Amino acid sequence: MADRPKWFQTTAIDYPNSRPHIGTAFEKVGADVQARYRRMEGYDVFFLMGNDENTVKVSKRAAELGLDTQAYCDDMARQFREVWDALDISYDVFVQTSTERHKECARAFIQKVNDAGYIYKGSYEGWYCDGCESFKTEKELENGNCPIHKRPVTKRSEPCHFFKLSAFTDRLLKFYEENPDFIQPESRRNEIISLIKTDGLYDVNITRRGEAWGIRVPFDPEFTIWVWFDALLTYITGIGYGDDRAMFDRFWPCDTHFIGKDITRFHCALWPAMLWAAGEKPPTKVFGHGFVNFAGDKISKSRLEELKKKGLDYLLEPMEIIRKFSAEAFRYYFLRECPYPSDGEISPDRFIDVFNSELANNLGNLLSRTITIPTKNYGGSLPDTAGKTPEPVVPGLDLAAFVETVRGHVEACRYNLALQTIVQDFLTPTNQYLEANAPWKLVKTDKDAAARVLFNAVQSLRVASILLKPFIPRSAEAIYTSFNFPKPWAEVRYTDAAVLSAQPDDLRVTAELVDGKPKPLFPRIG
RNA sequence: GGCGGGGUAGCUCAGGGGUUAGAGCAGUCGCUUCAUAAGCGACGUGUCGCCGGUUCAAUUCCGGCCCCCGCUACCA
Known part of the structure; x- marks a missing residue:
């Protein structure tokens, strides 16, 4: 084992707000092909997956269902794994970010970044909706109103901790240049580079105040860690970061992070910078795959209603497709019909x-x-x-x-x-x-x-x-x-x-x- | 608005300054009957987004226009 080359890959850490859909399943199936291929070819493969649970929305969803947040997360994790198992996804570990081990490792990581001087206290100023009890981005606002409560938001500022992402701008650009394959496919790479070159990188607020659910910031326990900062850490806490250095050193850096094309920025800019800040190496490759549409349309709520009327909504639910046909048919369809790097679609006839x-x-x-x-x-x-x-x-x-x-x-x-x-x-x-x-x-x-x-x-x-x-x-x-x-x-x-x-x-x-x-x-x- | 990608057969797409523009699927016809009414062969269609330009020659290059998609930072 020791002399075999290693292959470490991950999929995106899913947000257990709802059951896995065909889009997330598409990602896992594509990643699974790679894992299985690498195993065949003699690599010592470690395939990591997981759920991203430390977010307010998850605790809200649990509350709506009258469930304890942890119990809700555990049940969703069970449901996700059930689908992945049914699809024969050959993952080696499934990380839940609400576990104590992950939290401990995450605290150790943020402490290290803080000790290295890459975190500073400041204040975040934004548009706050009292109804939502949260900040809204400029883009979310409708004529200056909260899109949910239809009433004006107010300018509000509150203390927070910033991560000095801006300090890594030049280093990132140099890194992309020296590692042309780091971001795949190439179109995604071009997007990130042009984004950074035109707008530069801003420091990011990596904490949230006054939330019960989440990971406490060790050096300022009034705050919890912003979900993205914590979710990305799954990729290293799942292979021993914080308590099993030998295993971590065996598998890190990650050979490929499989992610949806919508979250490339977090993986290609924020994530390498976080790792550098903590004295670790950046990942080797980030692959941003495409999305699956239904017969040419995005899967919206109204579209879903229409499909239900026609009795075709089963095509959006992985378990239903598997039951009706088979996991092999599911895998073959998406792998054959949807180009992994770009978008594809599913339709009953096809x-x-x-x-x-x-x-x-x-x-x-x-x-x-x-x-x-x-x-x-x-x-x-x-x-x-x-x-x-x-x-x-x-x-x-x-x-x-x-x-x-x-x-x-x-x-x-x-x-x-x-x-x-x-x-x-x-x-x-x-x-x-x-x-x-x-x-x-x-x-x-x-x-x-x-x-x-x-x-x-x-x-x-x-x-x-x-x-x-x-x-x-x-x-x-x-x-x-x-x-x-x-x-x-x-x-x-x-x-x-x-x-x-x-x-x-x-x-x-x-x-x-x-x-x-x-x-x-x-x-x-x- | 800015940046990037794209508009080619009914569908999904490949291609690329030059003889009759390709593949798969679907369709039609024939052969076959080992096989899952499967297999094999033949056949059709395309103003290659629109308008100009360069050229002996453009779908392929250039310019303009129209349409579609992606990115445009704290939402996972």
Whole structure:
């Protein structure tokens, strides 16, 4: 373990105001592909997720439901994890920021930043609404009125603690320049850079006064720590910051923070500055993924009502999609149809199209036909194939280069292109190969030749299942274990997909059969 | 308003100064029947946002305009 390279990644820490929706699920699924891919490739992976609970809104929501805030948080955390588990998200730790351990680590961190001189006491001046008992930003105001209470806000100032973010302006710009891959995709990087260059960075108020729920500021207990300052710390408290330096040093800096494109600024400017202030390294990469819309529209309250009327609101609730179809179908749809770096959309028709054409018709049916023909004609075992090296079935395809193309897409989180490449450049040609050689006919005239055709075609399923492992782990395993490929599934790597090699035994169908036929891996839907 | 990205087949998008502008899906027709009514083949369509300019030649370059999207700091 010690000599394996490490891979530490996180997803955004979710705000448990409501149940997880398809947008948050999209983020987790994309991150999960990366975690699974890195594990396959031999990395010592640590995948962190969690919920961001130390905010007034959470305690208000709990109060509305008549629940103790902690009990509410714990229940929401349970609900979130239930969805992530159902989607086979392979996280290693799930951090709740309301736990005492996180709070202690956060207090240690802010104390350190304060000791280093990056925090100073000042006063925050803003527009205050008595009804909301909170400050409003200029943007929120409607003609100078509180948008909720429709009455004028008043100028008010109160003491607070500022973090000297401005002190890191030049260092951040230099950092972005020296680490061009720090912010992905590039469009996000350009936004942040131009923002800082035009407006500069201001010091930020990192405390709130007079709130019962939250983490006390150790050097001034009248205050609690502003949620963002605390939430970001999850990324380090979850890997031992504050009480397990060895583990922290093993995994930090973070290799990729997966986040929504809306919070890139916090992760790309505030977060590195906070870490520098505490004497730690900044993360290696921040990936701001896109959003999921519903059939072209943003998911607003009115849109939701409309969908409910049409009975389509299930498509917004991950658990419903999983129940109706499967976690694998969910994963495949979003990974294939929504480009991870930019926005995508879900629509009922499209979901059915993608599932049927690629999973059922192309991949699933290819598996069925390559299992059935050997079973019917050879008792499931292809004679004289032991020790033989399969021949390529895709004309003109350099298998090693093809695998590297897919790998490049996976590493850059271009999951849709990775899947497109696998299906179009590999699976479809395999179906064409079968059509061209028609082993179901050939078997009547030349049984040996037909066996070789099948032997070759089956290799495509071995290759595809390996490449698909991070995307649809359960289905990929089902495909791989439908034949007696020698390498254990747990040990396959992408490089195994890049070569066609002989195996010691005759190729044999090992899939479970009912009346000589496999049950469809992806039964058509709709 | 400022900065950035984009407007290409019914849909999602790729492409890019030059012979007939591409892919997948959907559609139509044919072949096939090993297979999940799956597979394979063939076929169609596009004023490549609008208006000008540069050029032998522009959808591709330049300018203007229209439309869409993102960012524009303390809300997670």
